[in-house]
Amino acid sequence: MFFGGAFNFFKTTTGSSVALKNMAEKKAFVLRVNPDILKDLEQWAADEFRSTNGQIEYLLQQAVNARKKNQKKSGKKDE
Numbered sequence: 846m847f848f849g850g851a852f853n854f855f856k857t858t859t860g861s862s863v864a865l866k867n868m869a870e871k872k873a874f875v876l877r878v879n880p881d882i883l884k885d886l887e888q889w890a891a892d893e894f895r896s897t898n899g900q901i902e903y904l905l906q907q908a909v910n911a912r913k914k915n916q917k918k919s920g921k922k923d924e
Contacts, residue, residue, distance in 0.1 A: 876901070 878886075883897075890900035 886900055887897050890897045893900065895903065
């Protein structure tokens with residue numbers, strides 16, 4: 846199971862200073878989302894023992910990976 850970049854980094858790296866550097870490299874941005882969707886995401890995250898932010902990042906990573914896999918199959922390049 847994939848748990849997102851930061852989790853894998855903590856899991857495989859021993860030195861907290863290196864792990865903290867990786868977390869600092871993440872970009873923050875504001876996301877506007879429908880309150881009903883947010884409520885569902887919060888529950889889904891709790892069910893999978895993730896933060897809401899971690900769940901959103903996980904879902905985005907899954908979508909990006911699926912897109913790359915589909916593009917690879919069809920021979921298309923990312924534009």
